[in-house]
Amino acid sequence: MKTNEELRQDVMDEIRWDPQLRDVATEIGVAAKDGVVTLSGSVHTYWKKRAAEKAAQRVSGVKVVASDVEVRVGPMQKKTDTEIAEAVKNSLRWNSAVNEDQIEVKVDKGWVYLDGLVDFQYEKVAAQRAVEDLLSVMGVTNNIAIKSEAVDTKDIQRKIAAAFHRSATVDSSSIKIEAAGHKVKLSGKVRSWAELKEAENIALSAPGVTSIENRIKIDVEVYA
Template sequence: MRTDQEIQGDVQAELAWEPSVAHEHIGVSVQAGVVTLSGLVSSYAEKLAAEKAVRRVAGVKAIAEDVEVRRPGDARTTDTEIAERICSLFAWDAVIPEEKITVKVENGRVTLGGTVDWRYEVDAARKAAGRIGGVTSVVDLISIRQVPVTHDVKERIEQAFKRNAVLDASSISVIADGGTITLGGKVHAWREREIAERAAWSAPGVTAIHDNIFVA
Protein backbone atom coordinates (compact mmCIF):
# COMPACT_ATOMS: atom_id res chain seq x y z
CA MET A 1 0.00 0.00 0.00
CA ARG A 2 1.37 3.41 -1.00
CA THR A 3 2.06 6.02 1.65
CA ASP A 4 0.64 9.55 1.54
CA GLN A 5 4.16 10.91 1.09
CA GLU A 6 4.73 8.71 -1.97
CA ILE A 7 1.41 9.78 -3.48
CA GLN A 8 2.13 13.44 -2.78
CA GLY A 9 5.52 13.21 -4.50
CA ASP A 10 4.03 11.51 -7.54
CA VAL A 11 1.18 14.02 -7.79
CA GLN A 12 3.63 16.92 -7.68
CA ALA A 13 5.76 15.23 -10.33
CA GLU A 14 2.73 14.58 -12.55
CA LEU A 15 1.59 18.20 -12.28
CA ALA A 16 5.09 19.32 -13.22
CA TRP A 17 5.04 16.88 -16.16
CA GLU A 18 1.69 18.19 -17.49
CA PRO A 19 2.53 21.03 -19.94
CA SER A 20 -0.87 22.73 -19.64
CA VAL A 21 -0.53 23.24 -15.87
CA ALA A 22 1.55 25.91 -14.11
CA HIS A 23 2.39 23.62 -11.20
CA GLU A 24 4.36 26.27 -9.32
CA HIS A 25 1.10 27.88 -8.18
CA ILE A 26 -0.62 24.67 -7.01
CA GLY A 27 -0.23 23.20 -3.53
CA VAL A 28 -0.66 19.47 -2.88
CA SER A 29 -1.48 17.71 0.39
CA VAL A 30 -2.49 14.06 0.89
CA GLN A 31 -4.26 12.33 3.75
CA ALA A 32 -5.38 8.68 3.60
CA GLY A 33 -5.13 8.74 -0.19
CA VAL A 34 -7.30 11.86 -0.55
CA VAL A 35 -5.48 14.58 -2.50
CA THR A 36 -6.24 18.23 -1.74
CA LEU A 37 -5.23 20.82 -4.34
CA SER A 38 -4.97 24.49 -3.48
CA GLY A 39 -3.71 27.67 -5.08
CA LEU A 40 -4.44 29.58 -8.29
CA VAL A 41 -4.66 28.77 -11.99
CA SER A 42 -5.11 31.09 -14.96
CA SER A 43 -8.08 29.32 -16.59
CA TYR A 44 -10.81 26.79 -15.95
CA ALA A 45 -9.25 24.52 -18.59
CA GLU A 46 -6.02 24.49 -16.56
CA LYS A 47 -8.00 23.60 -13.46
CA LEU A 48 -9.51 20.58 -15.23
CA ALA A 49 -6.10 19.57 -16.58
CA ALA A 50 -4.71 19.58 -13.03
CA GLU A 51 -7.53 17.32 -11.84
CA LYS A 52 -6.95 14.93 -14.73
CA ALA A 53 -3.24 14.77 -13.97
CA VAL A 54 -3.93 13.87 -10.32
CA ARG A 55 -6.28 11.05 -11.36
CA ARG A 56 -3.46 9.45 -13.34
CA VAL A 57 -1.45 8.83 -10.16
CA ALA A 58 -1.69 5.40 -8.58
CA GLY A 59 -3.07 5.34 -5.04
CA VAL A 60 -5.27 8.45 -5.35
CA LYS A 61 -8.68 7.63 -3.84
CA ALA A 62 -10.37 11.02 -4.10
CA ILE A 63 -9.69 14.67 -4.89
CA ALA A 64 -10.67 17.66 -2.76
CA GLU A 65 -10.15 20.88 -4.67
CA ASP A 66 -9.59 24.39 -3.37
CA VAL A 67 -8.09 25.79 -6.58
CA GLU A 68 -9.31 29.18 -7.75
CA VAL A 69 -9.29 30.57 -11.28
CA ARG A 70 -7.41 33.85 -11.27
CA ARG A 71 -8.67 36.59 -13.62
CA PRO A 72 -6.23 39.48 -14.08
CA GLY A 73 -7.98 42.77 -13.28
CA ASP A 74 -6.70 44.49 -16.39
CA ALA A 75 -7.92 41.78 -18.74
CA ARG A 76 -11.26 40.78 -17.25
CA THR A 77 -13.69 39.36 -19.80
CA THR A 78 -17.32 40.44 -19.45
CA ASP A 79 -20.10 37.88 -19.12
CA THR A 80 -21.52 39.03 -22.47
CA GLU A 81 -18.18 38.43 -24.20
CA ILE A 82 -17.88 35.00 -22.59
CA ALA A 83 -21.40 34.02 -23.69
CA GLU A 84 -20.79 35.24 -27.24
CA ARG A 85 -17.52 33.31 -27.52
CA ILE A 86 -19.09 30.11 -26.19
CA CYS A 87 -22.00 30.34 -28.64
CA SER A 88 -19.58 31.01 -31.49
CA LEU A 89 -17.44 28.02 -30.51
CA PHE A 90 -20.52 25.79 -30.29
CA ALA A 91 -21.61 26.90 -33.78
CA TRP A 92 -18.25 25.90 -35.26
CA ASP A 93 -18.06 22.51 -33.52
CA ALA A 94 -19.81 19.83 -35.58
CA VAL A 95 -20.15 17.56 -32.53
CA ILE A 96 -22.09 20.09 -30.45
CA PRO A 97 -25.83 20.56 -31.25
CA GLU A 98 -25.68 24.29 -30.46
CA GLU A 99 -29.36 24.84 -31.22
CA LYS A 100 -30.27 22.45 -28.39
CA ILE A 101 -28.04 23.96 -25.69
CA THR A 102 -28.67 27.11 -23.66
CA VAL A 103 -25.86 29.20 -22.20
CA LYS A 104 -26.02 31.44 -19.13
CA VAL A 105 -23.05 33.36 -17.72
CA GLU A 106 -22.93 35.13 -14.37
CA ASN A 107 -19.69 36.48 -12.89
CA GLY A 108 -17.71 34.08 -15.06
CA ARG A 109 -19.76 31.05 -14.00
CA VAL A 110 -21.25 29.27 -17.02
CA THR A 111 -24.46 27.26 -16.76
CA LEU A 112 -25.36 24.97 -19.67
CA GLY A 113 -28.92 23.73 -20.13
CA GLY A 114 -31.15 22.08 -22.72
CA THR A 115 -31.69 18.53 -23.96
CA VAL A 116 -29.44 16.54 -26.30
CA ASP A 117 -29.46 13.01 -27.70
CA TRP A 118 -26.05 11.69 -26.58
CA ARG A 119 -23.71 11.94 -23.61
CA TYR A 120 -20.71 12.75 -25.82
CA GLU A 121 -22.50 15.94 -26.88
CA VAL A 122 -22.74 17.01 -23.24
CA ASP A 123 -19.04 16.29 -22.69
CA ALA A 124 -18.04 18.21 -25.81
CA ALA A 125 -20.10 21.27 -24.82
CA ARG A 126 -18.73 21.29 -21.27
CA LYS A 127 -15.12 21.02 -22.44
CA ALA A 128 -15.58 23.70 -25.09
CA ALA A 129 -17.08 26.17 -22.60
CA GLY A 130 -14.22 25.55 -20.18
CA ARG A 131 -11.65 26.62 -22.77
CA ILE A 132 -12.98 30.16 -23.01
CA GLY A 133 -10.93 32.84 -21.23
CA GLY A 134 -12.67 34.37 -18.21
CA VAL A 135 -14.68 31.24 -17.35
CA THR A 136 -14.29 30.33 -13.66
CA SER A 137 -16.58 27.28 -13.54
CA VAL A 138 -19.00 25.29 -15.71
CA VAL A 139 -22.28 23.91 -14.35
CA ASP A 140 -23.76 21.15 -16.50
CA LEU A 141 -27.58 21.02 -16.36
CA ILE A 142 -27.96 19.47 -19.82
CA SER A 143 -30.31 16.49 -19.89
CA ILE A 144 -30.21 13.56 -22.28
CA ARG A 145 -33.33 12.75 -24.30
CA GLN A 146 -35.04 9.62 -23.06
CA VAL A 147 -35.22 6.77 -25.55
CA PRO A 148 -36.56 3.25 -25.06
CA VAL A 149 -34.24 1.25 -22.84
CA THR A 150 -33.28 -2.19 -24.12
CA HIS A 151 -34.38 -5.02 -21.86
CA ASP A 152 -30.82 -6.34 -21.63
CA VAL A 153 -29.04 -3.05 -20.91
CA LYS A 154 -27.39 -4.50 -17.78
CA GLU A 155 -26.03 -7.45 -19.74
CA ARG A 156 -24.80 -5.19 -22.55
CA ILE A 157 -22.82 -3.05 -20.13
CA GLU A 158 -21.34 -6.09 -18.40
CA GLN A 159 -20.29 -7.53 -21.77
CA ALA A 160 -18.66 -4.20 -22.66
CA PHE A 161 -16.67 -4.39 -19.42
CA LYS A 162 -15.53 -7.93 -20.25
CA ARG A 163 -14.35 -6.86 -23.71
CA ASN A 164 -12.19 -4.08 -22.29
CA ALA A 165 -8.56 -5.07 -21.80
CA VAL A 166 -8.06 -2.64 -18.92
CA LEU A 167 -11.05 -3.49 -16.72
CA ASP A 168 -11.54 -6.42 -14.38
CA ALA A 169 -15.24 -6.93 -15.09
CA SER A 170 -15.67 -9.25 -12.11
CA SER A 171 -14.83 -6.40 -9.71
CA ILE A 172 -17.55 -4.03 -11.00
CA SER A 173 -21.27 -4.39 -10.31
CA VAL A 174 -24.07 -3.02 -12.51
CA ILE A 175 -27.63 -2.23 -11.41
CA ALA A 176 -30.14 -1.02 -14.00
CA ASP A 177 -33.33 0.85 -13.10
CA GLY A 178 -34.81 1.97 -16.39
CA GLY A 179 -32.32 4.41 -17.93
CA THR A 180 -30.49 4.92 -14.62
CA ILE A 181 -27.37 2.82 -14.10
CA THR A 182 -25.61 2.39 -10.76
CA LEU A 183 -22.02 1.18 -10.84
CA GLY A 184 -20.31 -0.29 -7.80
CA GLY A 185 -17.28 -2.31 -6.85
CA LYS A 186 -13.57 -1.58 -6.72
CA VAL A 187 -10.87 -0.66 -9.22
CA HIS A 188 -7.17 0.11 -8.92
CA ALA A 189 -7.02 3.54 -10.58
CA TRP A 190 -9.14 6.53 -11.58
CA ARG A 191 -8.55 5.67 -15.25
CA GLU A 192 -10.38 2.35 -14.82
CA ARG A 193 -13.28 4.15 -13.14
CA GLU A 194 -13.55 6.61 -16.03
CA ILE A 195 -13.36 3.82 -18.64
CA ALA A 196 -16.16 1.93 -16.89
CA GLU A 197 -18.36 5.03 -16.77
CA ARG A 198 -17.77 5.82 -20.45
CA ALA A 199 -18.62 2.25 -21.41
CA ALA A 200 -21.88 2.40 -19.44
CA TRP A 201 -22.85 5.69 -21.12
CA SER A 202 -22.58 3.97 -24.51
CA ALA A 203 -25.47 1.61 -23.76
CA PRO A 204 -28.76 2.49 -25.55
CA GLY A 205 -31.26 4.37 -23.38
CA VAL A 206 -28.92 5.29 -20.51
CA THR A 207 -29.84 8.76 -19.20
CA ALA A 208 -28.10 8.83 -15.80
CA ILE A 209 -25.21 7.06 -14.08
CA HIS A 210 -24.47 6.86 -10.37
CA ASP A 211 -20.78 5.97 -10.17
CA ASN A 212 -20.12 4.41 -6.77
CA ILE A 213 -16.97 2.60 -7.85
CA PHE A 214 -14.28 2.78 -5.19
CA VAL A 215 -10.65 3.38 -6.11
CA ALA A 216 -8.53 1.12 -3.92
Protein backbone atom coordinates in the same frame (compact mmCIF):
# COMPACT_ATOMS: atom_id res chain seq x y z
CA MET B 1 0.56 0.88 -0.05
CA LYS B 2 1.88 4.40 -0.42
CA THR B 3 2.39 6.72 2.53
CA ASN B 4 0.67 10.11 2.48
CA GLU B 5 3.96 11.79 1.60
CA GLU B 6 4.67 9.36 -1.24
CA LEU B 7 1.20 9.93 -2.68
CA ARG B 8 1.59 13.71 -2.37
CA GLN B 9 4.94 13.57 -4.16
CA ASP B 10 3.56 11.35 -6.94
CA VAL B 11 0.71 13.79 -7.58
CA MET B 12 3.13 16.73 -7.63
CA ASP B 13 5.36 14.87 -10.09
CA GLU B 14 2.38 14.08 -12.34
CA ILE B 15 1.31 17.73 -12.37
CA ARG B 16 4.86 18.81 -13.27
CA TRP B 17 4.98 16.11 -15.98
CA ASP B 18 1.81 17.32 -17.72
CA PRO B 19 2.81 19.72 -20.56
CA GLN B 20 -0.40 21.72 -20.00
CA LEU B 21 0.61 22.48 -16.42
CA ARG B 22 4.35 23.08 -16.53
CA ASP B 23 3.91 26.86 -16.50
CA VAL B 24 1.68 26.76 -13.40
CA ALA B 25 2.97 23.66 -11.56
CA THR B 26 4.72 25.75 -8.91
CA GLU B 27 1.43 27.58 -8.22
CA ILE B 28 -0.44 24.39 -7.28
CA GLY B 29 -0.21 22.95 -3.79
CA VAL B 30 -0.88 19.30 -2.97
CA ALA B 31 -1.90 17.60 0.27
CA ALA B 32 -2.67 13.88 0.69
CA LYS B 33 -4.27 11.86 3.46
CA ASP B 34 -5.53 8.28 3.21
CA GLY B 35 -6.02 8.47 -0.55
CA VAL B 36 -7.77 11.87 -0.47
CA VAL B 37 -5.80 14.48 -2.41
CA THR B 38 -6.50 18.18 -1.96
CA LEU B 39 -5.26 20.69 -4.52
CA SER B 40 -4.82 24.37 -3.69
CA GLY B 41 -3.35 27.50 -5.25
CA SER B 42 -4.42 29.46 -8.30
CA VAL B 43 -4.28 29.26 -12.10
CA HIS B 44 -5.32 31.73 -14.80
CA THR B 45 -7.76 29.50 -16.75
CA TYR B 46 -10.46 27.03 -15.81
CA TRP B 47 -9.10 24.35 -18.16
CA LYS B 48 -5.78 24.39 -16.27
CA LYS B 49 -7.71 23.81 -13.06
CA ARG B 50 -9.44 20.85 -14.72
CA ALA B 51 -6.11 19.61 -16.09
CA ALA B 52 -4.65 19.63 -12.56
CA GLU B 53 -7.63 17.65 -11.25
CA LYS B 54 -7.30 15.09 -14.04
CA ALA B 55 -3.53 14.78 -13.44
CA ALA B 56 -4.15 13.99 -9.78
CA GLN B 57 -6.86 11.45 -10.68
CA ARG B 58 -4.42 9.57 -12.91
CA VAL B 59 -2.08 8.75 -10.03
CA SER B 60 -2.27 5.27 -8.54
CA GLY B 61 -3.51 5.33 -4.95
CA VAL B 62 -5.68 8.43 -5.35
CA LYS B 63 -9.26 7.75 -4.27
CA VAL B 64 -10.75 11.24 -4.12
CA VAL B 65 -9.60 14.62 -5.46
CA ALA B 66 -10.80 17.78 -3.73
CA SER B 67 -9.94 20.94 -5.64
CA ASP B 68 -9.56 24.30 -3.88
CA VAL B 69 -7.67 25.73 -6.84
CA GLU B 70 -8.93 29.22 -7.75
CA VAL B 71 -9.19 30.66 -11.24
CA ARG B 72 -7.75 34.17 -11.27
CA VAL B 73 -7.95 36.00 -14.56
CA GLY B 74 -5.61 38.94 -15.13
CA PRO B 75 -7.10 42.37 -15.95
CA MET B 76 -5.79 42.24 -19.52
CA GLN B 77 -7.53 38.90 -20.15
CA LYS B 78 -10.78 39.51 -18.29
CA LYS B 79 -13.93 39.46 -20.43
CA THR B 80 -17.45 40.62 -19.66
CA ASP B 81 -20.24 38.07 -19.20
CA THR B 82 -21.67 39.16 -22.55
CA GLU B 83 -18.34 38.56 -24.30
CA ILE B 84 -17.97 35.15 -22.62
CA ALA B 85 -21.52 34.16 -23.61
CA GLU B 86 -20.80 35.08 -27.23
CA ALA B 87 -17.56 33.07 -27.16
CA VAL B 88 -19.42 30.08 -25.69
CA LYS B 89 -22.08 30.22 -28.41
CA ASN B 90 -19.43 30.43 -31.12
CA SER B 91 -17.56 27.46 -29.65
CA LEU B 92 -20.74 25.38 -29.57
CA ARG B 93 -21.60 26.48 -33.11
CA TRP B 94 -18.26 25.27 -34.45
CA ASN B 95 -18.34 21.93 -32.59
CA SER B 96 -19.62 19.18 -34.91
CA ALA B 97 -20.63 16.98 -31.94
CA VAL B 98 -23.05 19.60 -30.61
CA ASN B 99 -26.35 20.98 -31.87
CA GLU B 100 -26.21 24.55 -30.57
CA ASP B 101 -29.97 24.99 -31.04
CA GLN B 102 -30.58 22.46 -28.27
CA ILE B 103 -28.44 24.27 -25.70
CA GLU B 104 -29.15 27.39 -23.67
CA VAL B 105 -26.26 29.43 -22.28
CA LYS B 106 -26.13 31.71 -19.25
CA VAL B 107 -23.05 33.43 -17.81
CA ASP B 108 -22.88 34.96 -14.34
CA LYS B 109 -19.61 36.53 -13.18
CA GLY B 110 -17.64 34.31 -15.53
CA TRP B 111 -19.43 31.10 -14.50
CA VAL B 112 -21.10 29.33 -17.45
CA TYR B 113 -24.43 27.51 -17.03
CA LEU B 114 -25.49 25.08 -19.77
CA ASP B 115 -29.12 23.96 -20.07
CA GLY B 116 -31.15 22.15 -22.70
CA LEU B 117 -32.12 18.71 -23.96
CA VAL B 118 -29.93 16.49 -26.16
CA ASP B 119 -30.23 12.98 -27.60
CA PHE B 120 -27.01 11.42 -26.25
CA GLN B 121 -24.69 11.69 -23.28
CA TYR B 122 -21.67 12.36 -25.50
CA GLU B 123 -23.36 15.57 -26.69
CA LYS B 124 -23.67 16.78 -23.11
CA VAL B 125 -20.00 16.02 -22.47
CA ALA B 126 -18.90 17.60 -25.77
CA ALA B 127 -20.78 20.80 -24.95
CA GLN B 128 -18.94 21.19 -21.65
CA ARG B 129 -15.55 20.43 -23.15
CA ALA B 130 -16.19 23.02 -25.87
CA VAL B 131 -16.37 25.84 -23.32
CA GLU B 132 -14.00 24.78 -20.54
CA ASP B 133 -10.89 26.23 -22.18
CA LEU B 134 -12.35 29.59 -23.19
CA LEU B 135 -10.69 32.72 -21.84
CA SER B 136 -12.21 34.19 -18.63
CA VAL B 137 -14.43 31.15 -17.93
CA MET B 138 -14.35 30.63 -14.15
CA GLY B 139 -16.27 27.36 -14.11
CA VAL B 140 -19.03 25.35 -15.80
CA THR B 141 -22.32 23.97 -14.47
CA ASN B 142 -23.74 21.44 -16.92
CA ASN B 143 -27.51 21.04 -16.47
CA ILE B 144 -28.13 19.61 -19.94
CA ALA B 145 -30.62 16.72 -19.82
CA ILE B 146 -30.74 13.58 -21.99
CA LYS B 147 -33.92 12.61 -23.85
CA SER B 148 -35.63 9.55 -22.38
CA GLU B 149 -37.04 6.78 -24.57
CA ALA B 150 -38.16 3.23 -23.88
CA VAL B 151 -35.16 0.99 -23.19
CA ASP B 152 -34.39 -2.69 -22.68
CA THR B 153 -32.50 -2.85 -19.38
CA LYS B 154 -31.06 -6.31 -20.07
CA ASP B 155 -29.78 -5.10 -23.43
CA ILE B 156 -28.15 -2.09 -21.75
CA GLN B 157 -26.40 -4.37 -19.25
CA ARG B 158 -25.15 -6.67 -22.04
CA LYS B 159 -23.80 -3.75 -24.09
CA ILE B 160 -22.00 -2.17 -21.13
CA ALA B 161 -20.54 -5.54 -20.08
CA ALA B 162 -19.28 -6.10 -23.64
CA ALA B 163 -17.72 -2.62 -23.69
CA PHE B 164 -15.99 -3.30 -20.36
CA HIS B 165 -14.66 -6.57 -21.75
CA ARG B 166 -13.20 -4.76 -24.79
CA SER B 167 -11.54 -2.10 -22.65
CA ALA B 168 -7.82 -2.30 -22.00
CA THR B 169 -8.28 -0.11 -18.90
CA VAL B 170 -11.24 -1.67 -17.08
CA ASP B 171 -11.15 -5.06 -15.33
CA SER B 172 -14.63 -6.25 -16.31
CA SER B 173 -14.59 -9.14 -13.84
CA SER B 174 -14.43 -6.75 -10.87
CA ILE B 175 -17.48 -4.61 -11.73
CA LYS B 176 -21.16 -5.41 -11.28
CA ILE B 177 -23.71 -3.72 -13.58
CA GLU B 178 -27.38 -3.15 -12.67
CA ALA B 179 -29.82 -1.28 -14.91
CA ALA B 180 -33.22 0.12 -13.99
CA GLY B 181 -34.83 2.11 -16.77
CA HIS B 182 -32.39 4.78 -17.92
CA LYS B 183 -30.27 4.56 -14.77
CA VAL B 184 -27.27 2.26 -14.32
CA LYS B 185 -25.67 1.35 -11.01
CA LEU B 186 -22.03 0.23 -10.95
CA SER B 187 -20.41 -1.49 -7.98
CA GLY B 188 -17.25 -3.45 -7.23
CA LYS B 189 -13.58 -2.61 -6.80
CA VAL B 190 -10.99 -1.14 -9.15
CA ARG B 191 -7.30 -0.24 -8.95
CA SER B 192 -7.40 3.50 -9.54
CA TRP B 193 -9.51 6.62 -9.95
CA ALA B 194 -8.72 6.55 -13.67
CA GLU B 195 -10.22 3.05 -13.98
CA LEU B 196 -13.28 4.13 -11.98
CA LYS B 197 -13.89 7.13 -14.26
CA GLU B 198 -13.29 5.05 -17.39
CA ALA B 199 -15.92 2.55 -16.23
CA GLU B 200 -18.34 5.41 -15.60
CA ASN B 201 -17.67 6.99 -19.00
CA ILE B 202 -18.16 3.67 -20.80
CA ALA B 203 -21.48 3.09 -19.06
CA LEU B 204 -22.65 6.63 -19.85
CA SER B 205 -21.90 6.02 -23.53
CA ALA B 206 -24.49 3.23 -23.74
CA PRO B 207 -27.61 4.22 -25.75
CA GLY B 208 -30.52 5.03 -23.44
CA VAL B 209 -28.43 5.66 -20.31
CA THR B 210 -29.02 9.08 -18.77
CA SER B 211 -27.46 8.72 -15.32
CA ILE B 212 -24.98 6.61 -13.37
CA GLU B 213 -24.94 5.67 -9.70
CA ASN B 214 -21.27 4.90 -9.25
CA ARG B 215 -20.61 2.84 -6.12
CA ILE B 216 -17.29 1.44 -7.33
CA LYS B 217 -14.58 1.58 -4.68
CA ILE B 218 -10.86 2.03 -5.20
CA ASP B 219 -8.80 -0.68 -3.54
CA VAL B 220 -5.20 -0.91 -4.74
CA GLU B 221 -4.36 -3.64 -2.22
CA VAL B 222 -6.81 -6.12 -3.72
CA TYR B 223 -4.64 -6.26 -6.85
CA ALA B 224 -1.27 -6.25 -5.10
